[in-house]
Amino acid sequence: MFADMTRIAILSASVRNGRKSHRTALFLQRFIEQHQLAQVDLIDLAAYDFPIFHERLRLLEPKPAAAIEFAQRIIGADGVIIVTPEYNGGYPAALKNAIDLLYDEWHRKPVAICTNSDGSFGGMQVITSLQFSLWKMRAWTVPALFPIPKVGNAFNDEGTAVEPETMEKRATAFINELLWCVEARRRMITQA
């Protein structure tokens, strides 16, 4: 239904050596593509390896080419899935660094949050802080959860789910909420 037009960016937020939550990003990418729900742009913060930015992009001089590219990939997405690990009840500094780089780019952008942890609660504690930061920047945070507990046991290195049926059912519910918001936004823009 949305395949031709919809572009979903998956922002994989762990830059840690030996990271596990990137497997969830790979799983989501493959799931969305296999079901032709959208085109996927996998944005890997580890690949960017950004320094700590001293300013927001619009005020930063000179503007690093990689930062401009990152901004363009967010602008180009109809919706964003942030796949984040839980670090001590919060989200990683690398993700905050990347989010704060932008501002207008987040405005009315549907953003769904997928939290990941080693423990049993799937990083749920991250939701409140990450959602609040995005809300402050006027992103359209999607009211859907996709917590992944014990993420290292949930997928293999390539992002294949150990329990595919359960994982795909949960992913479907999560992605459908995001796609609903993407479609609602598209209709508003078309009518405006």
Ligand SMILES: Cc1cc2nc3c(=O)[nH]c(=O)nc-3n(C[C@H](O)[C@H](O)[C@H](O)COP(=O)(O)O)c2cc1C
């Ligand atoms: C600095 C740091 C803090 C962490 N804090 C928690 C935590 O509070 N609760 C938890 O379940 N796992 C915690 N973990 C484990 C991560 O959730 C685990 O590494 C998981 O695989 C997701 O992160 P990753 O994608 O970087 O691997 C922590 C890991 C690091 C590196």
